[in-house]
Amino acid sequence: MDTPDPDGVLAEQLLRLTRRLHRLQKRQLEPIGITPAQARLLRTVALYDTPPRMADLAARLEVVPRAVTTLVDGLEASGWVRRAPDPTNRRVVRIELTDTGTATLKSLRLARRSAATEILAPLTGEQRETLGGLLATLVDGTAGPRC
Numbered sequence: 001m002d003t004p005d006p007d008g009v010l011a012e013q014l015l016r017l018t019r020r021l022h023r024l025q026k027r028q029l030e031p032i033g034i035t036p037a038q039a040r041l042l043r044t045v046a047l048y049d050t051p052p053r054m055a056d057l058a059a060r061l062e063v064v065p066r067a068v069t070t071l072v073d074g075l076e077a078s079g080w081v082r083r084a085p086d087p088t089n090r091r092v093v094r095i096e097l098t099d100t101g102t103a104t105l106k107s108l109r110l111a112r113r114s115a116a117t118e119i120l121a122p123l124t125g126e127q128r129e130t131l132g133g134l135l136a137t138l139v140d141g142t143a144g145p146r147c
Contacts, residue, residue: 024118028111032104033078039108041071042080042097046105051084051094080104 025036034042044060045052054072058065072095075081080101086092097105120128 024115028115032107051096
């Protein structure tokens with residue numbers, strides 16, 4: 001009988017957790033009426049001090065510009081963002097959060113917190129700290145404090 005490959009088992013566990021997180025995220029976002037991709041774009045727009053260009057968003061999200069255009073179309077139709085001309089270059093379009101978009105971001109934060117609470121419920125505080133450190137190492141490639 002073959003001994004299970006520890007790295008293979010770990011990889012499978014990570015994949016199962018990722019799938020669970022995606023299902024939970026979709027369930028949390030459904031009442032808000034936003035897709036996970038739209039939520040990610042909305043959060044990304046909020047990171048900028050000034051309204052970003054579509055190209056800035058595409059680069060930051062590591063997607064093709066057409067994908068950003070499609071997402072912005074949906075967010076704009078829902079009233080969460082608006083396209084605005086760049087004051088110094090009329091050929092450039094910037095993406096601004098609307099007041100409704102800002103309120104939606106608050107709902108998204110609450111949904112994420114709720115999802116995290118559900119996922120992490122079985123863990124003790126100490127286990128959460130350990131997990132945070134391990135995940136930081138995997139995500140960043142270096143050991144560091146938990147954010």
